[in-house]
Amino acid sequence: MSRRWQWLVLAGGLSFLWLPIVVLMVYSFNESRLVTVWAGFSTRWYGELFRDRQLIEAAWLSLRVAVLSASSALVLGTMAAVALTRYGPFRGRAVFGALLTAPLVMPEIITGLSLLLLFVALSPFVARGMLTLWIAHTTFATAYVTVVVATRLAEFDRTLEEAALDLGATPFRTFRDVTLPVIAPALLSAWLLAFTLSIDDLVISSFVTGPGASTLPIVIFSSVRLGVSPKVNALATLLVLAIVLGAVASWLAMRRASTRYRAVVVAGPK
Amino acid sequence: MAGVARSFGGVPAVRDVSLDLARGEILALLGPSGCGKSTLLRMVAGLEMPDRGAVFLDGEDITRLPPYRRPVNLMFQSYALFPHLTVAENVAFGLRQARRPPAEVEARVTEMLALVRMESFRQRRPAQLSGGQQQRVALARSLARSPKLLLLDEPMGALDRKLRAEMQFELAGILRRVGVTCMLVTHDPEEAMVMADRVALMRDGELAQVGTPAEVYDSPRDRFAAEFLGPVNLFGGTVVAGGGGGVLTVRVPDLGAEHPVPAPGPEQPGEGASVTVAIRPERLQLAAGDAAARGALAVEVAGRAFLGTHTVYRVRLPGGALATVQQPEDGSPPFEAGRPAYLTVDGAALRVLAD
Amino acid sequence: MSTGSTAAWLRRVVLGVPYLWLAVFFLLPFLIVLKISLAEAIIAMPPYSAVVEWAGDRLRFTATLENFAFLLSDRLYGIAYLNSLRVAAVATFCALVIGYPMAYAIARAPAELRSVLLMLVVVPSWTSFLIRVYAWIGLLAGNGHINNLLTGLGLVAEPLQLLRTDFAVYVGIVYTYLPFMVLPLYTSIARLDWSLAEAALDLGATPWQCFRRVILPLTRGGILAGCLLVFIPATGEFVIPELLGGADTLMIGKVLWQEFFNNRDWPIASAVAIVLLTLLLVPIALFYRYQMPGSSSAAAGLLGAAAGGEARR
Numbered sequence: 001m002s003r004r005w006q007w008l009v010l011a012g013g014l015s016f017l018w019l020p021i022v023v024l025m026v027y028s029f030n031e032s033r034l035v036t037v038w039a040g041f042s043t044r045w046y047g048e049l050f051r052d053r054q055l056i057e058a059a060w061l062s063l064r065v066a067v068l069s070a071s072s073a074l075v076l077g078t079m080a081a082v083a084l085t086r087y088g089p090f091r092g093r094a095v096f097g098a099l100l101t102a103p104l105v106m107p108e109i110i111t112g113l114s115l116l117l118l119f120v121a122l123s124p125f126v127a128r129g130m131l132t133l134w135i136a137h138t139t140f141a142t143a144y145v146t147v148v149v150a151t152r153l154a155e156f157d158r159t160l161e162e163a164a165l166d167l168g169a170t171p172f173r174t175f176r177d178v179t180l181p182v183i184a185p186a187l188l189s190a191w192l193l194a195f196t197l198s199i200d201d202l203v204i205s206s207f208v209t210g211p212g213a214s215t216l217p218i219v220i221f222s223s224v225r226l227g228v229s230p231k232v233n234a235l236a237t238l239l240v241l242a243i244v245l246g247a248v249a250s251w252l253a254m255r256r257a258s259t260r261y262r263a264v265v266v267a268g269p270k
Numbered sequence: 271m272a273g274v275a276r277s278f279g280g281v282p283a284v285r286d287v288s289l290d291l292a293r294g295e296i297l298a299l300l301g302p303s304g305c306g307k308s309t310l311l312r313m314v315a316g317l318e319m320p321d322r323g324a325v326f327l328d329g330e331d332i333t334r335l336p337p338y339r340r341p342v343n344l345m346f347q348s349y350a351l352f353p354h355l356t357v358a359e360n361v362a363f364g365l366r367q368a369r370r371p372p373a374e375v376e377a378r379v380t381e382m383l384a385l386v387r388m389e390s391f392r393q394r395r396p397a398q399l400s401g402g403q404q405q406r407v408a409l410a411r412s413l414a415r416s417p418k419l420l421l422l423d424e425p426m427g428a429l430d431r432k433l434r435a436e437m438q439f440e441l442a443g444i445l446r447r448v449g450v451t452c453m454l455v456t457h458d459p460e461e462a463m464v465m466a467d468r469v470a471l472m473r474d475g476e477l478a479q480v481g482t483p484a485e486v487y488d489s490p491r492d493r494f495a496a497e498f499l500g501p502v503n504l505f506g507g508t509v510v511a512g513g514g515g516g517v518l519t520v521r522v523p524d525l526g527a528e529h530p531v532p533a534p535g536p537e538q539p540g541e542g543a544s545v546t547v548a549i550r551p552e553r554l555q556l557a558a559g560d561a562a563a564r565g566a567l568a569v570e571v572a573g574r575a576f577l578g579t580h581t582v583y584r585v586r587l588p589g590g591a592l593a594t595v596q597q598p599e600d601g602s603p604p605f606e607a608g609r610p611a612y613l614t615v616d617g618a619a620l621r622v623l624a625d
Numbered sequence: 626m627s628t629g630s631t632a633a634w635l636r637r638v639v640l641g642v643p644y645l646w647l648a649v650f651f652l653l654p655f656l657i658v659l660k661i662s663l664a665e666a667i668i669a670m671p672p673y674s675a676v677v678e679w680a681g682d683r684l685r686f687t688a689t690l691e692n693f694a695f696l697l698s699d700r701l702y703g704i705a706y707l708n709s710l711r712v713a714a715v716a717t718f719c720a721l722v723i724g725y726p727m728a729y730a731i732a733r734a735p736a737e738l739r740s741v742l743l744m745l746v747v748v749p750s751w752t753s754f755l756i757r758v759y760a761w762i763g764l765l766a767g768n769g770h771i772n773n774l775l776t777g778l779g780l781v782a783e784p785l786q787l788l789r790t791d792f793a794v795y796v797g798i799v800y801t802y803l804p805f806m807v808l809p810l811y812t813s814i815a816r817l818d819w820s821l822a823e824a825a826l827d828l829g830a831t832p833w834q835c836f837r838r839v840i841l842p843l844t845r846g847g848i849l850a851g852c853l854l855v856f857i858p859a860t861g862e863f864v865i866p867e868l869l870g871g872a873d874t875l876m877i878g879k880v881l882w883q884e885f886f887n888n889r890d891w892p893i894a895s896a897v898a899i900v901l902l903t904l905l906l907v908p909i910a911l912f913y914r915y916q917m918p919g920s921s922s923a924a925a926g927l928l929g930a931a932a933g934g935e936a937r938r
Contacts, residue, residue: 006733113894114654159347160352168339220759221755
């Protein structure tokens with residue numbers, strides 16, 4: 001492939017990925033109720049969006065569930081990753097590894113159905129709603145966290161941990177004072193990933209939620225089924241902007257850190 | 271250390287090694303890669319558990335102590351400096367684990383950094399240091415807790431050649447000044463000889479020979495020891511007489527004479543036994559024609575390499591075998607290839623090897 | 626290193642808690658699905674008969690394979706399964722054809738641009754899945770942007786029927802899953818030892834031969850990982866056929882949803898899930914077998930891989 005072809009392919013592919021999103025965002029500022037016919041600039045749909053009690057409540061629920069399940073998935077996933085990468089062979093390791101990664105490849109619709117059936121079986125003790133959402137989201141997000149953290153732990157220089165033990169740190173303090181700070185960036189990205197997955201989930205949430213606990217995707221889905229609505233465009237624009245800004249900010253921060261690091265290495269100490 | 275052994279998946283890495291260190295001594299574990307020297311070191315550090323045997327420190331059995339309860343510190347080959355901590359925090363790490371008061375930690379860190387001449391780098395991160403500087407920080411960190419025994423795993427392994435030669439002397443100097451007992455692992459005989467009081471040569475998980483650098487170099491016990499420490503000439507010989515006082519008389523056909531040679535060990539080969547005789551190239555000497563009278567061998571120069579401080583010759587002995595001669599460079603004219611020369615043998619430097 | 630009872634206790638907790646969680650909330654649910662697929666539908670809450678019952682003095686099993694027999698007898702299910710597999714396979718192939726050149730171009734781009742380009746591929750996948758599908762409704766609708774453009778340019782007289790067709794489903798799947806294809810491909814292409822390609826060219830291979838005989842075989846792992854990461858979830862896809870497909874777009878995810886939520890036939894829905902899982906067993910096993918070190922992390926760590934991995938290098 002020649003250089004020019006490569007750029008052409010890339011430009012084509014990237015516009016395929018981005019054009020639909022950009023069009024969607026542009027038309028959120030459309031005056032008309034018809035999403036696809038431009039009738040002048042307006043921010044009225046944003047106003048309507050913020051007056052929609054149902055959407056605001058759903059967003060608040062989604063946010064709470066996402067923070068909770070990302071946090072608990074981070075703890076569970078990190079524990080699992082430590083067990084997988086640090087404990088050597090133990091009985092049931094193969095089953096454990098398979099269980100951990102299964103949610104990555106399982107069709108959502110099966111995970112959702114099976115979790116709901118479990119919650120029904122447990123119904124005298126488990127009320128469907130925020131609790132079941134939290135359990136379900138934690139379960140699938142744990143798999144993603146485990147993979148991210150285990151990857152980082154696997155490439156982690158084991159001698160750092162040995163050095164800490166050698167210098168008198170107990171295994172627990174070694175983990176707290178050395179391992180944790182070194183893998184902190186991976187933990188942050190794992191948490192963000194779990195958060196994003198949770199706030200985005202529709203299929204599993206639809207199965208396991210109960211009356212009165214509609215997450216944002218569930219509300220959007222039921223409105224989208226009835227057709228396009230400029231209000232959804234406005235909401236989508238806000239979500240995309242938040243994610244793009246967050247991504248760019250974290251990317252810039254990481255790039256600055258790494259270029260500063262590189263500059264020092266190249267220049268060398270005085 | 272007494273009868274220590276360890277295998278990995280049925281493959282023995284270290285078998286039945288017993289070794290003693292005197293207080294303040296620097297001992298080098300020397301051997302080719304895979305000989306088990308690093309495993310032995312890690313067992314002393316507590317990072318591996320021996321399958322058999324025990325490790326004693328000051329008479330106390332520390333075999334089952336976890337690494338963080340042993341008064342032993344290890345300087346890692348990669349240095350293993352914590353990337354998220356500054357130089358000062360790295361050095362303070364072990365002291366903070368021991369919950370020493372902050373003022374004491376501070377004073378000790380300053381003292382240690384002064385020892386390795388890194389005071390001005392306190393606030394740097396490891397990534398901002400050169401290899402040699404990282405090594406010194408690693409040393410300061412391992413010494414900060416005043417270990418009873420300091421372990422060094424290939425201390426020069428991560429440095430380039432030129433820096434290595436400098437640091438060997440500097441590191442040995444610091445260790446002697448501190449007076450700490452040391453065990454270092456290396457595959458480089460020169461490094462072992464520069465830094466250590468005693469060398470323990472290892473092969474296939476066993477000790478091959480233990481002694482001062484001069485003992486091991488000059489009187490290798492067997493062929494492996496002879497060849498590992500440096501270039502050596504080996505000749506076949508026959509024992510003519512098993513003389514008293516541990517001296518054998520050996521006839522070496524290649525060298526055209528009978529030589530009195532110290533016996534390799536307690537069990538002496540009997541009369542008529544074939545043995546291998548070793549001599550270092552610098553103990554052979556080439557001379558021009560006039561030396562023939564003094565029992566020198568007439569040889570033919572086969573090849574020559576000028577190496578600055580000395581010249582290495584390959585010479586063909588009367589019997590047809592080749593020998594290596596290392597001639598100090600003193601400005602005298604070189605011996606040309608293809609020309610005859612006369613070879614003198616320093617008989618006192620001949621050694622009979624076991625097996 | 627067994628180091629005292631605290632350490633051993635800690636170890637047990639670290640291993641035990643996630644293990645237990647997954648056993649209760651992932652493994653157990655599957656066993657329940659299996660059980661219910663063997664039950665009969667009844668009008669009650671929950672709407673299925675008991676499979677294992679305590680009948681006074683003994684356990685009574687009343688399992689039935691009727692649900693599975695029903696799936697076989699009604700052609701609708703067979704068509705839905707085959708259709709799902711076909712749609713997923715075609716969409717996976719399209720994603721590969723689009724994704725490979727993209728991944729290749731990114732891997733060959735100047736180093737300082739690579740992380741930006743990777744971010745541009747990954748960021749859309751962080752934005753809501755639902756919203757990305759929704760965006761295509763506006764594009765494909767009868768009065769949507771594409772039809773407006775085509776009629777405006779006079780290329781077509783009548784608006785085309787784009788939305789609610791299989792075509793829309795393909796577009797939707799390729800669009801939403803493309804990043805999952807590009808990332809593992811990029812990882813394996815970036816890891817390639819380019820001197821091998823140069824050696825092939827030096828030995829007289831044309832660029833095409835070099836690509837087919839050297840580069841393609843060496844990036845097989847990435848291709849397999851990318852394809853499975855698209856194929857497996859696409860087979861069970863529900864949202865895309867529901868929003869973009871037509872009434873005649875039969876996909877098994879949609880069927881399962883309808884059996885469960887509209888018909889409230891839990892045993893049939895469970896049987897549908899069991900059969901779907903059985904069908905996917907081979908690709909899932911393949912995924913486990915050939916999982917390259919970087920591929921699952923590429924999928925899971927869309928975030929970490931793109932941002933962290935590149936910066937770290």
